[in-house]
Amino acid sequence: MRFAVKGEVLDIHSGEHERRYVLVDRGRITAIESSVTGVEVIDASDKFILPGFIDLHTHLMEDGFRTESKLEDPLSLYFYRALENMRATLQAGVTTVRDAGLADLGVKMASDSHIIQAPRMQISVTPLSITGGHFDFHTRSGLNIERRYRGLPSGICDGIPSVRKRTREVLRAGADVVKVMATGGVMSSTDRPSDTQFTPSELAAIVEEASFRGKNVMVHAHGLQGIKNSIKAGVHSVEHGTYLDKRTARLMAERGVYLVPTFLVTRLNNDKALRGELAEYSRRDAIEVAEVHRENMEMAYNEGVRMVMGTDSGVVEHGMNLLELSYLTETGMEPLEAIRAGTIHAAECMGWEDRIGSIEKGKIADIVVTEVNPVEEIDELSRPGNVLLVVRDGIIYRDELVS
Structure with missing residues (x-):
């Protein structure tokens, strides 16, 4: 399955976030780009993209x-x-x-x-x-x-x-x-x-x-x-x-x-x-x-x-x-x-840091999209409705985003 998720990608190392497209193909993150063409896009604009x-x-x-x-x-x-x-x-x-x-x-x-x-x-x-x-x-x-x-x-x-x-x-x-x-x-x-x-x-x-x-x-x-x-x-x-x-x-x-x-x-x-x-x-x-x-x-x-x-x-x-x-x-x-x-x-x-744990090219496509910025509102992260998208191995298991 090939698609891209657009949103504020959280860098868990620096804490900074930037509007980007996370490209997924055959279960892996293949690129993180400022724009994409020719691929289905899941629009999570103004939402936050984190690793699973x-x-x-x-x-x-x-x-x-x-x-x-x-x-x-x-x-x-x-x-x-x-x-x-x-x-x-x-x-x-x-x-x-x-x-x-x-x-x-x-x-x-x-x-x-x-x-x-x-x-x-x-x-x-x-x-x-x-x-x-x-x-x-x-x-x-x-x-x-x-x-x-x-x-x-x-x-x-x-x-x-x-x-x-x-x-x-x-x-x-x-x-x-x-x-x-x-x-x-x-x-x-x-x-x-x-x-x-x-x-x-x-x-x-x-x-x-x-x-x-x-x-x-x-x-x-x-x-x-x-x-x-x-x-x-x-x-x-x-x-x-x-x-x-x-x-x-x-x-x-x-x-x-x-x-x-x-x-x-x-x-x-x-x-x-x-x-x-x-x-x-x-x-x-x-x-x-x-x-x-x-x-x-x-x-x-x-x-x-x-x-x-x-x-x-x-x-x-x-x-x-x-x-x-x-x-x-x-x-x-x-x-x-x-x-x-x-x-x-x-x-x-x-012992899996080379596979999962961050949004990086080459890693397994485990992706979570949240309504809130967890760095600023971590107490809100677990509240119902704040987890909008869940992807594991490039397969979408939850999608609450409004198209």
Whole structure:
């Protein structure tokens, strides 16, 4: 498909914008010109052209991790609901995600071949968890409500031989990145967010196994000791980072470890807890995490930690992803820097900066057109109606522009 998009092209490096035509041909940006002829033009004059956004922490297959869904719903319904999650994410302007658990290789293949409306994705397949840890789905009654099917191996592992085997299994299943639960979490009934999970030697073994296949490790880590153990082991990114301290933040900055703060899930879970909408075992944790999270994320930013966009959508509603950019500015980030955190810097975290993350000749044609200038009105970016056009791989998935 060959076409051009006319509008104010935002240079995410400088923050400047200029009226230009972005030419698209066979899924790539082929030129950025001041005029064009002989090609269909999508007129977005006075609107803003940005690269597609990147969310580094989603659970596309989930819609709240509801216990009743795991107990009652047929497996096929689970997949049909996931289609709506993916559609909502793409329609919001997120053209690429790093899925943090439960999207399998078949889901990625369906997205890559465009037979479903979904963002491009890197997948972790199944997160690794200790017995009784944050991704062990045994209830307190002893019932196991984990969804299992061919292509989605169990992630429960204990001891070095076991963690090596499970890492190899998720890589065999198609994982692009290995996800590890290094601490407890808010939504699990058998642990607390501060609980340390996996020993330093177990984490080091996981990182080593992943490295043999050229893969990185992302860790869910709220508690300080779990964060420290993960950094020492050589992980690529820390998700959440709630109880991070200044000394450890400096170590993250020195080693170039990314921090994915997931403000969205922290804020929305806190709101739900205050309204009494979370399970009793999660309410206290959600409120406590929210109380310390913002201050520690501001500290991490000031210490120079590389911070990138991720929402934990799937724990909370899909399609609200760009609200994370507004929350990132509360750390002290300028709006342009927050936009980079959700575009080129996120692409760097994925190792895809040569493909996506900016509007440049030769890159994949992932394009978003917005009603507002996000550098000046970043708080408005996530409001309904402000994302007008979404293009992924040169295919138009949303077009709200008036011809």
